[in-house]
Amino acid sequence: MPVSTTPLPETRHSLGAKRRRVRRIRLAGLTGTVATAAVLCTGLVTGVASGSAFGLPTAAGTPSALTTALDVVAPGQTATAKSDFTVTDASGDRVSVHAGSAVSRSTANTVATIALASGKHAAAEASGKVNASELQTSLASLAGYQKLDADTVLARADATQDAAADVTTATEKVEKRAAAKAAAARKAAQAAAAKAKQEKADAIRQAAANTPAGAKATAQALMSSQYGWGSDQFSCLVSLWTKESGWNYQAYNASGATGIPQALPGSKMASVSSDWATNATTQVIWGLGYISASYGTPCAAWAHSQSVNWY
Numbered sequence: 001m002p003v004s005t006t007p008l009p010e011t012r013h014s015l016g017a018k019r020r021r022v023r024r025i026r027l028a029g030l031t032g033t034v035a036t037a038a039v040l041c042t043g044l045v046t047g048v049a050s051g052s053a054f055g056l057p058t059a060a061g062t063p064s065a066l067t068t069a070l071d072v073v074a075p076g077q078t079a080t081a082k083s084d085f086t087v088t089d090a091s092g093d094r095v096s097v098h099a100g101s102a103v104s105r106s107t108a109n110t111v112a113t114i115a116l117a118s119g120k121h122a123a124a125e126a127s128g129k130v131n132a133s134e135l136q137t138s139l140a141s142l143a144g145y146q147k148l149d150a151d152t153v154l155a156r157a158d159a160t161q162d163a164a165a166d167v168t169t170a171t172e173k174v175e176k177r178a179a180a181k182a183a184a185a186r187k188a189a190q191a192a193a194a195k196a197k198q199e200k201a202d203a204i205r206q207a208a209a210n211t212p213a214g215a216k217a218t219a220q221a222l223m224s225s226q227y228g229w230g231s232d233q234f235s236c237l238v239s240l241w242t243k244e245s246g247w248n249y250q251a252y253n254a255s256g257a258t259g260i261p262q263a264l265p266g267s268k269m270a271s272v273s274s275d276w277a278t279n280a281t282t283q284v285i286w287g288l289g290y291i292s293a294s295y296g297t298p299c300a301a302w303a304h305s306q307s308v309n310w311y
Helices: 012-022 032-039 105-126 133-141 150-209 212-227 231-244 266-271 280-294 298-308
Strands: 078-080 086-088
Touching (some): 105 133, 133 150, 150 212, 212 231, 212 280, 231 298, 266 280
Antiparallel strands (some): 078 086
16 A cells, blocks of 8 residues: 655644754854854854844845855755855844854854953943843853863853843943933033022122112113103102112111111012012112102102101
């Protein structure tokens, strides 16, 4: 009875085994040319970012020594080398070396050297920032790699580069957060400095405005712009408030009259601003409004003061 040649349906187990076979690379009689390509990082060995021990070139039109030796085939297929070895590409940008590959000692040593260098650099950058214990363990596993078989070296180098990539990514995140925090602190410090500078300038201006000369200058400007009073009215105002307070914003009478205009009580001036006790300008504004409402002009207020000794 003839044996059926109908293929059996693939099971999960057989599919897994098939995928594992596809991921295997067999290098038979690796030549010195390919080993040299690894040292020069021409595509045989990838950088820290990819984390793989070997990789095909990613830049179009830039073939490495390894790909030059191969016939280009689709991912997942086996490429026949132009020399005496074969390569199976598992994912299009990463190939793996497993037990049973014929890898030269010099290639394994080169891969280990690169993995150690990149791993130590990543660990140094991570110091004090992130936990690099897994990376340190991987680095320790490569100690004395010269005494390990080539396949073991490649596997440990691959793990070390993966760990280095993870640590580098974590370190960059920490550094970005720290940079953002530092930038926010600088911005806050600059804002505080600007505020302090403004407050200092305001204090200087206020101190000048609180002098008798400053208060007179403020009064002359306001009575002209707000009430249309000229120099004759300003002369009367000077006489009036010189008699009342000497243009001293801190003047206080036993009766309770306060400030340059001698408001009674002084708290009346709060209708202009809450700083009435310390700001000559607030007192001048209130006083001019009081004169306008009660007497019409400063000269009328001054005449009343001369007549009855108050206004």
